[in-house]
Amino acid sequence: MRPVSYSRVADVGTAIGTVSADPESAFLAGGTTQVDLMRIYVEQPHRLVDISDLPLNQVEELPGGGLRLGGLARMSDVAQEPAVVRRYPMVAEALLLGASPQLRNMATVAGNLMQRVRCSYFRDVAAGCNKRTPGTGCSALDGVNRGHAVLGTSDCCIATHPSDVAVALVALDAVVQTEGPAGRRSIPIDDFFLLPGQTPEQEHPLTHGELVTGIDLPPLPVAATSRYVKIRDRESYEFALASVAVAMSVAGGRIAEIRLALGGVATKPWRARAAERVLDGAPATIEAFTRAAEAELAPAVPHGMNAFKIELARRTMVRALEEMAQREGTA
Amino acid sequence: MKSYQAIRTTPAPDSAVVRGPGEVEVRLRVNGATRTMSVEPRVSLLDALRDRLELTGTKKGCNQGACGACTVWVDRRRVLACLTLAISCENREVATIEGLADGDTLHPMQQAFLDADALQCGYCTPGQIMSAVALLAEGHAGDDIEIREWMSGNVCRCAAYPHIRAAIRRVRDEKGSGDAAR
Numbered sequence: 001m002r003p004v005s006y007s008r009v010a011d012v013g014t015a016i017g018t019v020s021a022d023p024e025s026a027f028l029a030g031g032t033t034q035v036d037l038m039r040i041y042v043e044q045p046h047r048l049v050d051i052s053d054l055p056l057n058q059v060e061e062l063p064g065g066g067l068r069l070g071g072l073a074r075m076s077d078v079a080q081e082p083a084v085v086r087r088y089p090m091v092a093e094a095l096l097l098g099a100s101p102q103l104r105n106m107a108t109v110a111g112n113l114m115q116r117v118r119c120s121y122f123r124d125v126a127a128g129c130n131k132r133t134p135g136t137g138c139s140a141l142d143g144v145n146r147g148h149a150v151l152g153t154s155d156c157c158i159a160t161h162p163s164d165v166a167v168a169l170v171a172l173d174a175v176v177q178t179e180g181p182a183g184r185r186s187i188p189i190d191d192f193f194l195l196p197g198q199t200p201e202q203e204h205p206l207t208h209g210e211l212v213t214g215i216d217l218p219p220l221p222v223a224a225t226s227r228y229v230k231i232r233d234r235e236s237y238e239f240a241l242a243s244v245a246v247a248m249s250v251a252g253g254r255i256a257e258i259r260l261a262l263g264g265v266a267t268k269p270w271r272a273r274a275a276e277r278v279l280d281g282a283p284a285t286i287e288a289f290t291r292a293a294e295a296e297l298a299p300a301v302p303h304g305m306n307a308f309k310i311e312l313a314r315r316t317m318v319r320a321l322e323e324m325a326q327r328e329g330t331a
Numbered sequence: 332m333k334s335y336q337a338i339r340t341t342p343a344p345d346s347a348v349v350r351g352p353g354e355v356e357v358r359l360r361v362n363g364a365t366r367t368m369s370v371e372p373r374v375s376l377l378d379a380l381r382d383r384l385e386l387t388g389t390k391k392g393c394n395q396g397a398c399g400a401c402t403v404w405v406d407r408r409r410v411l412a413c414l415t416l417a418i419s420c421e422n423r424e425v426a427t428i429e430g431l432a433d434g435d436t437l438h439p440m441q442q443a444f445l446d447a448d449a450l451q452c453g454y455c456t457p458g459q460i461m462s463a464v465a466l467l468a469e470g471h472a473g474d475d476i477e478i479r480e481w482m483s484g485n486v487c488r489c490a491a492y493p494h495i496r497a498a499i500r501r502v503r504d505e506k507g508s509g510d511a512a513r
Contacts, residue, residue, distance in 0.1 A: 003352035006372035006418050018347045028419065035375070035414045036395055048372065049347060050419055076408075100484025101469075102399060102462070105408040106415070236483035 001039045008050040012179060012213065015051045020181040020209025027051050027211065029072055030106040032099075033115045041125050042116070042132060056213055057108075059083065065219030068177070071110030071212045075165070076101070078109055088217055090168040090226035090245045097230045098164040100237045110212035113166055113176065113192065114204070117159035118239060120144065130156045131200040146305040147239070150313070151266035151297075157200035158303055160239075160264060161193065167263035168228055168245040170271045174217050180210030189215075193268035222247045222257045225328060229320040230263070231312060240264030242313040244320040250284045250328040260321075262296070265313045272296045275317065284325040286318065293317040350418070357418050361386065362430030372418045377401045379417035380427060388428035388457045392486075399485035402458035403427050409465040428457035431464070439502045440464050447498035451489035459485045463499050472503045 006028075009015045019025045024046035028034050037043040056072040059081045067087070069078055078084055079095035099107065121127040121139035128137035140148050140158050148158040166189070174189045187205065194202055206212075217223075226247035232238040243263035249256045258279045260272040275292035282288040293314040300310045351372035358367045361384060368383045377394070380386040380403070392400030394413045401412040404426040431438040440460050443449070450456045462485045466472050471481035478496050487495065 001373045003371060004373050005349050005351040006355075006416070007347035007349050008419075008421075009347045014347055028416070031414050031416065031419070032396060032411075035416060038373070039395065046352070047349065048416075052419065100399065101466075101471075101481055102402055102409050102411045102484045103396060103414075106410050236480050 002041070002044050002046075004038070004045060005047045006050065007047065008053060010053050012054055012056070012211065015049055015054060016180055016209050016211055018049050019211075020207075022047055023208060025049055029108045029111045030074070032103050032107045033111060037116060037123075040123060042123060051211070056110075062216060067217045069109050069215040069217065071177075071214050072108045075099070075104040075107050075109060075112060079104065084217075086224065088168070088172065088220075088223045088226065090171070090223070090228040090247060091165060091217070093228040094164040094168040094230075094243075094245060097228060097243075109165065109215055112163055113169075113212060113215070115162060116203075118162045119148065119159035122159060131159060131196070131203075134199075134201050141303060144305065145303045147241070148303060148306050149265060149267045150300040150302055150306060150309050151262070151270055152195050152268055153301055153303070154196045154198065154200070154267075156198055157196035157267065159196070159200070159267060161266065161268050162239050163269060164228065164230065164240060164243060164263055166193070166269040167243055167261045168226075169215065169217075170269040171226075171245040171247060171259040171261035172217055172220060172223055173259075174215050176212055177214040177216060178206065178210050179213050180207050182207070182210075185210075186216075189269075190271055196267050220247070220259075222249045222259065225249060225324070226259070227320065227324060229316060229323070231316050232264075242309060242316040244316050246320045246324050248279075248284075248321070248324045248328065250325060253283055255279050255282055255284050255288075260292075260296075260317070262313060262317070265300075265309050272317070274298070279321075284321075284328070286322060289318045289321040289325075290314070292321070355418070357421060359384075359417065359420055359425055360423070361425045362427060368417075370417055372416060374417050375413055376403070376405075376415040376417045376420055376425065377412035380412060380425075386427050386429050390454055390457055392455065392458075397486070398455070398458075399462060400455050400458040402461045402485060404461060404465065407468075409462050426461075428461055431460065438464065439505060440467075440498065443498040443501045444495070447494045447501060448491075449494040449498040450487075450491055455485060455487045455489075459487065459495055463495070463502075466499065467503055472499055475500075 026045035028048040028050045056070040058070045060068045079092045085092045127139045149160045176187045176192045178185045230243040245261045247259040262270040275296040278292035354369045390400040392398035396414045403412045
């Protein structure tokens with residue numbers, strides 16, 4: 001790790017002012033991404049600004065019935081917050097199916113959204129990677145790409161977005177609250193994650209020094225009947241090969257309301273809008289679930305070793321919807 | 332949980348105290364004692380414990396947050412010392428395997444690991460024990476499935492997992508030891 005200087009700040013204004021004034025600086029919160037990537041020279045800031053003491057670690061009721069997750073709330077704390085468990089179970093489930101107990105005790109929910117990809121070429125400074133060093137090519141296109149994305153890819157980058165909880169947040173239409181040198185912004189979460197396109201180095205629409213202060217969960221009654229299904233190589237402490245966040249209500253055998261998003265298969269947490277269109281008002285049957293999954297995956301592009309993910313994602317979607325419908329039917 | 336109240340802040344000029352990048356004096360509370368050392372801000376809590384404070388019970392396995400061998404407690408929560416900067420632990424309580432025993436009397440979890448033969452090479456054991464004691468304090472040891480899930484952050488390449496679970500069950504089932512974490 002390169003030498004780095006350190007400051008600890010106590011208020012949001014100083015945090016933003018300090019980082020935005022120094023292009024070589026970075027925020028430090030849980031450190032699970034920042035310290036890791038500094039140690040392998042993927043990130044080399046000259047100065048760290050520790051924001052762990054900022055008063056942004058609460059889960060708060062919003063006027064109108066939503067919840068605000070403070071940006072610095074730890075994954076483990078949010079996962080066991082009763083209001084989250086009761087009103088947004090897929091958020092709690094996604095948090096608990098991610099990382100390990102130790103990492104969840106360290107990592108913040110804002111840091112979770114800001115984490116970098118786990119592509120082995122991104123993490124290897126000797127390899128070409130357009131995301132890490134624009135213009136050096138994508139080693140994953142013809143490399144070991146079993147874990148890579150089949151949706152939202154470009155000829156510049158096929159790295160999978162690694163977050164679990166972001167998948168649930170995308171299904172919910174959460175809103176990311178930021179504060180930066182130019183003031184406050186509210187960014188719909190689907191716009192917070194950028195597709196790689198020709199600029200994979202740009203992952204978020206944030207300016208340097210802009211801080212994620214909170215994540216707002218909108219009031220959404222259907223979210224109380226939701227779940228997160230994650231398929232991976234081992235049952236715990238592993239990233240998703242395919243995952244599904246689903247919230248659904250059924251009335252008279254037909255789907256009254258549906259929210260669906262995919263993880264592990266796309267370059268950003270993937271809202272499954274094509275599948276939602278098929279399912280909206282459709283009978284809650286395996287046939288409809290299969291048609292919806294196939295519609296979502298129609299534009300999927302395999303890259304050699306990850307071709308299996310298309311079928312795996314289809315089956316994971318159908319299973320998640322089936323289990324959701326069974327639970328709804330017996331409720 | 333409290334109700335949300337908007338607090339408007341404005342960016343302040345760069346007024347934060349800058350420490351480093353050279354060595355700076357860092358004061359840590361480790362196992363109840365205050366320890367002062369001179370380290371660069373980039374030094375991990377793991378390296379500070381092992382190389383500066385000679386607390387070598389905490390092990391360096393992967394050094395990238397994948398194995399759990401470096402598990403310690405910061406402010407009573409189990410965390411990974413390899414991904415924690417030592418300087419960021421000022422004003423926090425750090426606890427390591429060396430602080431677990433009461434004098435010459437082993438912590439019940441340490442004794443249970445011996446009794447249940449819950450190790451082979453022993454390299455992951457300090458991390459396993461720090462995680463296991465926290466696991467009981469968290470209330471995540473209801474059955475073997477739960478223990479397995481909530482111990483998944485501690486990898487054992489000797490695969491002593493069945494005996495590690497047996498040791499945890501033993502402490503769990505001893506009366507009054509469920510809150511053994513300090």
